[in-house]
Every structure is written in C-alpha cells, then in structure tokens.
Amino acid sequence: MTIVGTHVGSRRLPPPHARTPLLSRKSPLFSLVQLAVLLGGVTWLIYSGAQAMEYNWQWYRVDRYIYRIVDGEFIFGPLLRGLGVTLEMAVWSVFLSIAIGMVTALLRLSNSASGRFLATVYLEGIRNTPLLVQLFLFYYVLAPILEIDRFWAGVLCLSFFEGSFASEIIRAGLQSVPRGQYEGSDALGFTKLDRLRFILLPQAIPLILPPMTGLLISLIKHSAIVSVIAVADLTTEGMNIISETFMAFEIWFTVAAIYLVITVSLSFFVSWLEHLMKRHR
Amino acid sequence: MSESGGDRYMLEMQGVGKWFGNFCALYDIDLQVRSGEKVVVCGPSGSGKSTMIRCVNRLEEHQAGHIFVDGTELTDDTKNIELIRREVGMVFQHFNLFPHLSVRRNLTLGPIRNLNLSKNEADERAMQYLERVRIAEQADKFPSQLSGGQQQRVAIARALCMQPKLMLFDEPTSALDPEMISGVLEVMVELAQDGMTMVCVTHEMGFARQVADRMVFMDSGEIVEVAPPDRFFSDPETERTKLFLSQILSH
Numbered sequence: 319m320t321i322v323g324t325h326v327g328s329r330r331l332p333p334p335h336a337r338t339p340l341l342s343r344k345s346p347l348f349s350l351v352q353l354a355v356l357l358g359g360v361t362w363l364i365y366s367g368a369q370a371m372e373y374n375w376q377w378y379r380v381d382r383y384i385y386r387i388v389d390g391e392f393i394f395g396p397l398l399r400g401l402g403v404t405l406e407m408a409v410w411s412v413f414l415s416i417a418i419g420m421v422t423a424l425l426r427l428s429n430s431a432s433g434r435f436l437a438t439v440y441l442e443g444i445r446n447t448p449l450l451v452q453l454f455l456f457y458y459v460l461a462p463i464l465e466i467d468r469f470w471a472g473v474l475c476l477s478f479f480e481g482s483f484a485s486e487i488i489r490a491g492l493q494s495v496p497r498g499q500y501e502g503s504d505a506l507g508f509t510k511l512d513r514l515r516f517i518l519l520p521q522a523i524p525l526i527l528p529p530m531t532g533l534l535i536s537l538i539k540h541s542a543i544v545s546v547i548a549v550a551d552l553t554t555e556g557m558n559i560i561s562e563t564f565m566a567f568e569i570w571f572t573v574a575a576i577y578l579v580i581t582v583s584l585s586f587f588v589s590w591l592e593h594l595m596k597r598h599r
Numbered sequence: 600m601s602e603s604g605g606d607r608y609m610l611e612m613q614g615v616g617k618w619f620g621n622f623c624a625l626y627d628i629d630l631q632v633r634s635g636e637k638v639v640v641c642g643p644s645g646s647g648k649s650t651m652i653r654c655v656n657r658l659e660e661h662q663a664g665h666i667f668v669d670g671t672e673l674t675d676d677t678k679n680i681e682l683i684r685r686e687v688g689m690v691f692q693h694f695n696l697f698p699h700l701s702v703r704r705n706l707t708l709g710p711i712r713n714l715n716l717s718k719n720e721a722d723e724r725a726m727q728y729l730e731r732v733r734i735a736e737q738a739d740k741f742p743s744q745l746s747g748g749q750q751q752r753v754a755i756a757r758a759l760c761m762q763p764k765l766m767l768f769d770e771p772t773s774a775l776d777p778e779m780i781s782g783v784l785e786v787m788v789e790l791a792q793d794g795m796t797m798v799c800v801t802h803e804m805g806f807a808r809q810v811a812d813r814m815v816f817m818d819s820g821e822i823v824e825v826a827p828p829d830r831f832f833s834d835p836e837t838e839r840t841k842l843f844l845s846q847i848l849s850h
Binding site: 506 | 656657658677681682683684685687688689691693694695696697698699708709712713757758761
C-alpha cells in the first residue's frame with residue numbers, strides 16, 4: 319500500500335468544487351439572474367418598441383382564438399383547429415417521407431445503375447430547388463393532373479422534400495451496420511429482403527430513430543409553408559385572424575409559442591425514448 | 600459438365616480467376632473436393648486463400664472459370680446463388696453472429712426463413728447442434744455475453760443448422776485468445792470425424808495434420824502445391840512451400 323494516512327484522510331473530504339458559494343459566478347443563482355436580466359431586456363425592448371409605434375396590446379382578446387367555452391362546452395378556436403391540420407399533415411408526411419426515404423436509400427445502395435441514377439436525380443432535384451418553388455409545382459402542376467386537393471398537394475410536397483433527408487438518414491444507418499453482418503446473412507442464403515428485414519434494419523433502427531425524430535420536428539416547422547397555398551394550418555389561421563383583428567404581435571407570438579410547445583415536447587419525448595432504449599440494451 | 604459428370608465432386612473449381620482492379624487475387628485455380636473430404640488451405644497472408652473460399656458461396660464474384668457445388672454451377676442468377684449458399688456453411692474469422700438476436704434465434708432464423716422449417720423444428724435442431732458444440736446452456740444469451748471461443752462455436756452451430764453439404768472455414772481461430780482455440784478446434788475435429796466435407800483456411804498445423812486428407816498451399820493467388828499432410832510437412836515439393844513451412848513451424 320502506498321497511500322499513507324494523511325492522503326486517505328484528504329480523500330474523504332468532498333471535492334473542492336462540490337459546494338459553490340451562493341453568490342459566486344458559478345452558482346446556479348447567478349445563471350438564473352443572468353437569464354432573467356436577459357429575458358427582461360428583450361421583453362422591454364419589444365414592449366418599448368411597441369409603445370413607440372403606439373401599438374395597442376390586446377392580449378385579453380387572444381384566448382378566444384385558441385378555445386372558447388360556451389355553455390360549459392369546449393369549442394376549439396381557429397388556432398387549435400389550425401394546429402390540428404398542421405399535425406395531421408405532419409403525421410401523413412412523416413410516414414410518406416419515411417417510405418420515400420426508404421425506397422430512395424435502397425435504390426442508392428442497389429446494384430442497379432438506373433435505380434441509383436433515379437435516386438440521385440430525385441435527391442439533387444429536391445436539394446437544389448427552393449421548397450417554395452416545389453410547393454408551387456405540386457400545387458399548380460401536379461395537383462390538377464393528379465386531381466388532389468390543396469391539403470394533399472401540401473402533404474406530398476412536404477413528403478418528397480423531407481423524404482430526401484430521410485433517405486440520407488436511412489442510408490447512413492444501413493451503411494453503419496458492419497460488413498460482417500451482410501456476409502453473415504448472405505452466407506446463410508437469406509434473400510435480400512429478409513436480410514434487410516431481419517438483420518440490417520433491426521440493427522440500423524436505433525441509429526436511425528433519433529435523427530428521424532429531428533426530421534419530424536423540422537417537418538412540423540416546414541409545414542408552415544403550406545399557408546401560401548391556403549391550406550388551413552396553424553400559420554394560415556394566424557394570418558386570417560390578424561387580417562380581421564390587426565393583432566399582429568399577439569397572434570404571431572401565440573402561433574410561435576404553439577409551434578414551440580409542440581416541437582419542444584417532441585424533443586423531450588425523444589430524449590426520454592432514447593434514454594429508455596439505452597437502458598434496455 | 601462432361602468433365603465432372605462421371606465422378607461427382609462436392610466442390611469443383613475449374614480455372615477460377617479473380618481480380619481486384621488490376622491486382623490478380625486468384626489465378627487459374629483448379630481444385631476438386633470429394634464428398635466427405637477435408638482440405639486444409641494454407642499460405643502466406645495475401646495469397647488468396649480467403650478469396651478462394653469466399654468465391655465458393657459468392658461472397659466474392661469470380662471473373663473467370665467455373666465453380667460447381669455438388670454438380671450445380673454457380674452463376675449470376677440470384678436464386679441460384681441463394682440455393683448454393685443454403686448448401687454451403689461458412690464460419691468466419693470474426694464470427695459475424697447477429698448481435699441483436701439471442702443465440703437460439705441466431706440459429707433458427709436461417710432454417711425458418713430459408714429451409715421452411717417450423718419454429719419448433721428449427722428450435723429442436725438448434726438445441727441439437729448447440730449441444731454438439733457443448734454450449735446448449737447459453738441458448739438464451741446474446742452473442743455479446745459470450746466469450747470469443749463460445750461465439751465461434753455458436754457460429755459453427757449456426758452454419759450446421761442449415762445442414763450444409765460443405766463447410767467452409769475462413770481462419771476460424773485467428774481472432775481468438777489462445778486459451779479459446781482448443782475448444783473450437785475440438786468441435787471442428789469432431790465435425791471432421793462425422794464425415795462433413797470441409798475446406799479450412801487455417802494456420803493451425805496441428806489440426807491440419809490431424810484431420811486433413813489433403814493440404815493445399817497457395818501463394819500469390821495460385822495453388823502451388825497439393826499433397827497429403829504427411830508428405831506435405833515432411834517432404835514438400837517446392838521451395839516456396841519449404842520456406843513457408845520453415846517460417847511457421849520454426850518455433
């Protein structure tokens with residue numbers, strides 16, 4: 319034993335940084351005060367700016383656009399109804415973009431030259447044109463041809479847009495499965511589909527899942543763009559309310575807050591899921 | 600094929616060639632393995648031993664010559680490749696077990712999907728082979744919970760569950776800790792004694808002496824010498840073989 323008495327004694331003391339004085343720069347209290355000052359400053363800036371342009375704050379009028387209670391009955395306001403449309407679009411789009419991403423990823427990894435070419439054309443086309451232009455193409459060109467309404471034009475546009483990202487996520491996931499797993503399953507004579515289903519995907523999904531939920535979050539945010547083709551989503555409802563009431567500040571803050579609540583709770587849900595998956599390993 | 604028609608070989612390679620870019624990995628490989636025969640392939644690293652046996656189940660594609668497994672030629676057709684792979688078992692240097700599946704599931708998935716066995720039949724067969732490699736009590740563990748030697752024995756059992764006609768071993772003991780090697784070799788010796796047709800790439804010369812019917816020595820993509828083990832070790836024909844043997848047997 320090389321550790322002598324005094325040494326052992328000193329090891330039993332708490333580490334030097336365990337207790338921070340309440341008023342030091344490292345204490346949580348200091349951070350909280352810092353944050354409060356910062357937020358207060360920003361709020362004051364907006365408020366005084368609004369005062370200077372003699373903006374008439376009418377927060378008391380906002381709640382009726384979220385929900386109303388008439389005769390004890392809960393009635394969804396236009397903003398919540400808009401949120402419903404936004405979420406409906408997001409759910410459809412996330413499934414479609416995973417399907418599109420899966421097909422594209424498999425085409426890119428396939429032996430078929432025409433398959434790889436097709437996937438590359440799709441990916442480059444989507445990545446190198448503005449989302450807004452894609453939306454107009456879907457709405458003004460494809461929708462009349464396919465006879466679909468503006469909601470589905472929006473959903474399809476978002477799906478193809480996010481599908482390009484999904485395909486890269488899935489491709490990266492599949493490629494991160496070690497070479498030996500491909501060979502091990504090939505040597506047993508699995509068909510390519512079985513190899514994917516039983517060997518590759520189960521190993522790739524834990525790697526695919528976290529970035530895929532990031533995709534869902536960006537999908538919810540990107541879905542605001544469908545307001546330009548007048549799908550009645552959260553953003554469109556916000557614009558409509560403002561054109562009636564001129565409460566631009568209040569409504570846009572509210573709309574942003576609703577998006578924020580949804581996306582932030584999704585992120586928390588995802589980190590909880592990841593935590594759960596790690597524990598199950 | 601007329602040449603192979605009369606005397607059926609379990610494995611026949613005729614003039615097989617393989618290039619990686621401009622590098623010639625295999626050149627004019629001729630090899631016949633009879634049913635029940637054990638062939639041990641050795642040679643310096645990079646001599647093409649692994650590439651040769653990996654061509655047999657199309658993990659590598661040969662670009663020249665013909666390969667027949669039990670009389671069926673290996674072609675580009677996907678179905679043909681799948682069928683041949685189901686008849687040829689392979690054991691890898693790094694085991695390549697499926698880490699997300701239990702040992703039992705590792706063994707049953709192939710027979711269930713590729714041989715149309717029922718789950719019960721496959722389970723029964725899996726336990727039978729797990730007992731044979733003396734690891735039955737680990738059936739419900741995951742590969743990562745086993746030692747290297749145990750994993751390799753599971754890998755052997757997994758290949759056997761397909762009831763292959765031919766087993767390929769690609770340096771099965773090279774990635775193992777020394778104390779794990781004997782357990783794996785024992786299983787391989789028993790398998791040989793049971794009459795399995797085996798082609799083994801290995802540096803385990805003790806194993807080779809014990810089970811090999813023929814030794815194949817390869818260098819720079821060619822088969823240099825084929826001989827029964829006693830003559831191969833005591834009286835090798837070529838200088839290259841002598842040099843190789845002196846290098847690996849010197850200590």
